[in-house]
Structures are given as structure tokens and as C-alpha cells.
Amino acid sequence: MSRPVAFVLAAAAVLACCGTLYAAKPGPAPQGDPARGQAVYTRWCTACHGRGPGHPGTQSLQVKYGGKLPPALEDRTDLAPPVTVQFVRHGFALMPPFRKTEISDAELRDLAAYLARNRK
Numbered sequence: 001m002s003r004p005v006a007f008v009l010a011a012a013a014v015l016a017c018c019g020t021l022y023a024a025k026p027g028p029a030p031q032g033d034p035a036r037g038q039a040v041y042t043r044w045c046t047a048c049h050g051r052g053p054g055h056p057g058t059q060s061l062q063v064k065y066g067g068k069l070p071p072a073l074e075d076r077t078d079l080a081p082p083v084t085v086q087f088v089r090h091g092f093a094l095m096p097p098f099r100k101t102e103i104s105d106a107e108l109r110d111l112a113a114y115l116a117r118n119r120k
């Protein structure tokens with residue numbers, strides 16, 4: 001078998017495998033669970049977004065909003081779930097993107113629900 005053909009077959013096998021994995025997953029639950037989301041937040045986000053000094057995300061947001069919005073994400077009342085999803089999956093500036101192997105879609109839904117719990 002020529003190399004290009006072997007490569008294409010291998011790629012097709014990988015796609016077929018992963019396509020099946022994704023297809024086998026249950027559909028997304030409509031709403032996340034804020035209590036579980038708090039645990040996800042504590043694990044992945046507080047190093048940078050925790051309250052008080054020593055948190056680069058919090059300090060950066062303090063500068064960005066100049067005190068008009070609370071610098072710690074947990075205290076915000078404006079974070080709609082799609083905004084949280086966008087930042088978590090794609091990252092921004094110093095903030096890294098998080099993969100589904102780190103924060104699953106279900107965990108991200110919970111996390112977004114947690115950050116939206118006080119939304120007005």
C-alpha cells in the first residue's frame with residue numbers, strides 16, 4: 001500500500017471512530033447545575049479569577065472595568081452562559097482555552113450556570 005493511501009485510510013479510521021463517539025453522547029441537558037458549577041470554577045478558574053489580590057484575571061478585570069463591575073467573576077451579575085462558554089473554549093489574552101478533556105460540555109454548562117446564578 002502506498003504511503004498516501006495508508007495515511008488517508010488511517011485518517012478515515014480516526015474520523016469514523018471519533019464521529020461514533022460524539023454521536024453516542026447523550027444530548028445536552030438544557031440547564032446546568034450551579035452547585036456543580038461552583039466546584040468546576042474552584043478547580044479551574046480561581047487561580048486566576050479568585051477574589052482579592054494575587055489573581056491575574058481578577059487584577060486584569062479590575063483595570064479593565066475600573067471598578068464599574070466586580071473584578072471577581074463570581075460576583076458578576078451580567079455573565080450570560082454563552083459569554084462564559086466563549087471565553088472558556090477559546091481563551092483570551094493570558095487566559096488559556098480549556099479542552100473538553102479538561103472541562104467537559106456538561107461541566108461547562110454547570111460552570112456557566114454558576115456564573116449566571118445572580119444574573120439580572
Ligand code: HEC
Pocket residue numbers: 041044045046047048049056057060061064073079083084087088092093094095096098103111
Ligand atoms: C491563567 C489565568 C486564567 C485562568 C486559569 C482563567 N482565566 Fe479567565 N481570564 C484571564 C485573563 C487574564 C482575562 C482577561 C482579563 C482582561 O480582559 O483584562 C480573563 C478573562 C475572562 C473572562 C472575560 C471577562 C470580561 O468581562 O472581559 C471570562 C468570562 C473568563 N475569563 C472566565 C474564566 C473561567 C470561567 C475560567 C475557568 C474555566 C477562567 N476564566 C480561567 C485569566 C485566566
